Amino acid sequence: MKGPVETNPALEDDDAKLLAAYRRGDADALGRLVEKYKRPLFGFLSRFAANPGEADEWFQETWVRAIEHMNIFRQKNLPGWLFRIAHNLVIDAARRRKPDCSLDAPLPESGEPLADRIPAAALSPADEAAGRDLGRHIEAAAALLPVEQREVFWLRMDAGLPFKEIARIQRCSINTALARMQYALEKLRATLAPAYRELQETGP
Amino acid sequence: MNAKELEQLLLLEQSGELSPAQRRRLDAALAASPEARRLRDRLHRISAAIPAPAARPAPDAAARIAARLRQDQAPARAFRPAWKPALAAAAALALLVGVRTFHAPAPVSSESAAAAAEEEDWTDPLDAEFTELENLLLAISSGDSLEITEL
Numbered sequence: 001m002k003g004p005v006e007t008n009p010a011l012e013d014d015d016a017k018l019l020a021a022y023r024r025g026d027a028d029a030l031g032r033l034v035e036k037y038k039r040p041l042f043g044f045l046s047r048f049a050a051n052p053g054e055a056d057e058w059f060q061e062t063w064v065r066a067i068e069h070m071n072i073f074r075q076k077n078l079p080g081w082l083f084r085i086a087h088n089l090v091i092d093a094a095r096r097r098k099p100d101c102s103l104d105a106p107l108p109e110s111g112e113p114l115a116d117r118i119p120a121a122a123l124s125p126a127d128e129a130a131g132r133d134l135g136r137h138i139e140a141a142a143a144l145l146p147v148e149q150r151e152v153f154w155l156r157m158d159a160g161l162p163f164k165e166i167a168r169i170q171r172c173s174i175n176t177a178l179a180r181m182q183y184a185l186e187k188l189r190a191t192l193a194p195a196y197r198e199l200q201e202t203g204p
Numbered sequence: 205m206n207a208k209e210l211e212q213l214l215l216l217e218q219s220g221e222l223s224p225a226q227r228r229r230l231d232a233a234l235a236a237s238p239e240a241r242r243l244r245d246r247l248h249r250i251s252a253a254i255p256a257p258a259a260r261p262a263p264d265a266a267a268r269i270a271a272r273l274r275q276d277q278a279p280a281r282a283f284r285p286a287w288k289p290a291l292a293a294a295a296a297l298a299l300l301v302g303v304r305t306f307h308a309p310a311p312v313s314s315e316s317a318a319a320a321a322e323e324e325d326w327t328d329p330l331d332a333e334f335t336e337l338e339n340l341l342l343a344i345s346s347g348d349s350l351e352i353t354e355l
Contacts, residue, residue: 043257056261134250157250163219182211182212
């Protein structure tokens with residue numbers, strides 16, 4: 001897991017001070033806030049965007065909505081608020097696009113689950129030859145999870161959010177968020193079994 | 205403890221959300237079962253293997269966000285449709301009345317409702333309703349097609 005998003009009170013105070021400074025006209029304060037959360041927020045958005053341009057557009061939209069609506073609500077947790085808006089953008093985009101391609105969906109030609117084909121289909125021959133790149137296998141396989149499971153997986157594993165916060169963002173119970181994570185891991189384990197075996201056979 | 209329950213506890217351990225009772229149960233399972241320890245290792249291995257996303261926002265992202273905020277402010281003041289705040293206020297009122305009616309058989313003062321909403325307990329149904337309210341208001345003001353659930 002990389003760069004967990006901290007939500008402790010001290011950081012919230014820091015965010016509040018930067019927001020207040022921005023409202024007083026200190027443009028640098030907004031820059032510092034954007035810088036502070038750019039890695040987890042942009043990282044999350046880029047996992048769902050069709051291309052870097054769309055991720056950039058969503059990133060700006062998230063911040064604009066967050067700042068413009070900050071006064072209306074009782075927001076105490078800036079990263080939680082940012083990710084909630086980001087979640088809405090991701091879900092809206094998923095609804096506009098074709099239905100998600102699921103790992104469980106049978107392939108039209110053979111009827112076998114798509115998950116059975118992932119390692120060969122999702123990685124280039126060069127990647128396959130390089131082998132042992134578990135991280136790339138995970139990214140490729142996670143891209144085919146249903147959007148709710150994919151969200152939980154990346155919010156937890158990459159953005160480092162706790163399940164309590166993920167449940168708030170997805171407006172579900174913490175048990176549902178946990179179950180979505182478990183479904184995601186189960187599918188990833190099945191998909192990644194060949195990569196794991198290779199890793200265990202040739203690893204240190 | 206079954207495998208599903210064990211995995212849930214391991215996930216909560218990773219996220220730092222184990223209660224003391226859950227901590228004790230997990231410690232006992234880990235002490236007793238090599239399979240439990242192997243499952244924990246596998247979870248750590250997946251976590252450690254996640255690569256940081258290569259993509260980065262544009263270098264001038266903050267400047268462009270600031271420009272958009274400045275741009276949005278002026279037209280919003282000059283041409284703000286009168287129905288939007290009215291609709292938002294009506295929706296807020298309707299939702300709050302609904303929340304009170306559904307969750308509180310006895311009359312609840314605005315102070316106690318606000319205090320309840322301030323609680324950080326994620327299981328609080330009132331908090332969940334406030335979350336819906338926030339999203340509804342956000343959707344109204346941004347023109348999104350936000351699905352309203354649990355109402």
